Amino acid sequence: MNCKQIRQTLPAFVDGELGGRDMILTRRHLEDCAACAKEEACVRTLKGMLAELPTCEPPEGFEVRLMQAVKVRRGQDSTRSLIGFRILTGLVAASALLTFAALAVLHRRADPNVGGRDSMIDFEIERDQAYIEGSDGMRGRPVVVPTSYAHP
Amino acid sequence: MEALTRDTVAEACSREQFFDELVRKSYRQSFSLACRLTGNVAEAQDLVQESYVRAYRFFSRYDDSLPFTSWLYRIMANVNIDRARRRSRLKTMSLDQAGADGATSWDLPDSERGTENAIFDRALDGPLQSGLMSLNHQFRTAVLLADVECLGYEEIAEIMGTSVGTVRSRIHRGRRHLRNYLMRHHAAAYGSMANEL
Numbered sequence: 001m002n003c004k005q006i007r008q009t010l011p012a013f014v015d016g017e018l019g020g021r022d023m024i025l026t027r028r029h030l031e032d033c034a035a036c037a038k039e040e041a042c043v044r045t046l047k048g049m050l051a052e053l054p055t056c057e058p059p060e061g062f063e064v065r066l067m068q069a070v071k072v073r074r075g076q077d078s079t080r081s082l083i084g085f086r087i088l089t090g091l092v093a094a095s096a097l098l099t100f101a102a103l104a105v106l107h108r109r110a111d112p113n114v115g116g117r118d119s120m121i122d123f124e125i126e127r128d129q130a131y132i133e134g135s136d137g138m139r140g141r142p143v144v145v146p147t148s149y150a151h152p
Numbered sequence: 153m154e155a156l157t158r159d160t161v162a163e164a165c166s167r168e169q170f171f172d173e174l175v176r177k178s179y180r181q182s183f184s185l186a187c188r189l190t191g192n193v194a195e196a197q198d199l200v201q202e203s204y205v206r207a208y209r210f211f212s213r214y215d216d217s218l219p220f221t222s223w224l225y226r227i228m229a230n231v232n233i234d235r236a237r238r239r240s241r242l243k244t245m246s247l248d249q250a251g252a253d254g255a256t257s258w259d260l261p262d263s264e265r266g267t268e269n270a271i272f273d274r275a276l277d278g279p280l281q282s283g284l285m286s287l288n289h290q291f292r293t294a295v296l297l298a299d300v301e302c303l304g305y306e307e308i309a310e311i312m313g314t315s316v317g318t319v320r321s322r323i324h325r326g327r328r329h330l331r332n333y334l335m336r337h338h339a340a341a342y343g344s345m346a347n348e349l
Contacts, residue, residue, distance in 0.1 A: 011324040015298060017305045046327055049280060050299035056187035056196070056276065058180060066179055066201055067172065073205045074168065 001025045006036050014043045171211055174220045175204055182224060188296050189232055191276055191285040199235065203228040222303075226311045229293050236289060279341065283333040291326030298323050 001009075006029050012018040013026045030037045179200065186196035186203075207214075207227050214223050284292050290312070297308045298319075309319045334342035 008324075011327065012305070012320055015305070015323070017320070042331070043327060046331060047299050050295065051302065053188065053280060053300060055180075056184040056193070058183040058197070058200075059193065062183070062197060063176070063179060065197075066175065066204060069201045069205055070172070070175060070208050073208050077209075 001029055003029075003033060003036055006030070006033070007039065010036070010040055010043060014040065014047060167211065170216070171208060178221050178224060179204070181221060182228065185225065185296060185301060186228065186232075187276055188281070188284060188300060189228075189292065191281055193276070195235075199228065199232055202235070203231045206231060222307055222311055225297070225301075226313070229311060232293075233289055279334055279338040280330075282337070283330045286333050287326050287329055291322050291329060294319055294322035295326040295330065299327075 006026055009018055009022055009026050013023065018026060030040055182203070183196060183200050186199045187193060190196045190199055203224060207224055210227075214220070284295070287295065293312060294308060297303045297311060298305075303311070305316045305319045305323075308323075309316045312319065312322075331342075
């Protein structure tokens with residue numbers, strides 16, 4: 001490896017991120033090349049100075065303000081969830097009502113007996129008249145007389 | 153420094169309690185990084201606050217087998233870039249423009265009220281911090297994560313959402329810019345770093 005290549009691998013070497021053959025070649029080069037060794041020392045010095053920068057302590061009361069900000073956000077989320085839950089509940093109730101109404105209408109159309117007492121009587125009278133006039137399609141065959149026929 | 157994972161917060165029961173505990177254990181370290189990233193205590197406070205609020209919002213996506221700080225730093229780096237973009241969109245006006253028509257006036261902050269922040273800002277004085285502030289966001293973040301937070305390239309790449317190769321390049325170029333800055337502006341103190349520049 002020449003000096004130009006070493007300068008490219010030097011940061012990773014100093015950071016301990018270089019492995020295998022590159023690491024061995026870089027180390028060997030640094031032992032032989034004074035200029036690159038000085039460059040390595042400079043990088044290490046800068047890295048050391050940055051590592052020794054003092055920690056910045058947060059001002060008094062910052063933790064409280066931070067936790068408060070998180071709490072406010074949490075409150076907003078809860079309110080949104082509650083509103084969402086209410087909207088969802090409303091939608092479920094509305095769809096259940098609509099389904100019930102639709103089923104009731106369909107059931108009414110499918111069942112001829114559903115229509116009240118008048119329509120039932122009309123149906124029985126019509127059937128009886130057909131029997132008397134002999135135009136009953138069931139004539140000559142056993143006819144099951146409805147129980148309502150026997151009553152006045 | 154101990155990595156914050158779910159195992160280290162054994163007493164936490166619910167997800168919310170777990171989050172609160174992570175905030176309490178990590179906010180000092182995050183604040184220090186934010187100070188170095190922004191170079192300003194007031195901005196650092198806003199950056200940390202916004203980052204934690206965003207972290208809470210997306211906490212369901214956090215994999216608690218990994219260090220919380222890495223995940224938070226990723227958010228913080230993004231928030232910092234967003235804030236810088238927002239700032240660059242803001243229009244700046246001269247104070248002389250106000251009051252020219254007699255109808256406008258500026259409500260200027262009282263400089264005395266910023267005393268507390270000024271005390272903390274002094275901790276951010278110094279050639280190194282000035283040099284860091286002369287770097288662009290990407291270089292500054294990479295250098296700080298590598299040299300102040302002592303993170304590995306892979307972790308930095310994860311935080312910055314880029315490849316290890318790019319991280320290596322950013323750290324290399326960031327340090328070189330920093331050295332150039334120190335040489336140019338503080339030659340007396342950092343003259344010994346003149347090698348090969």
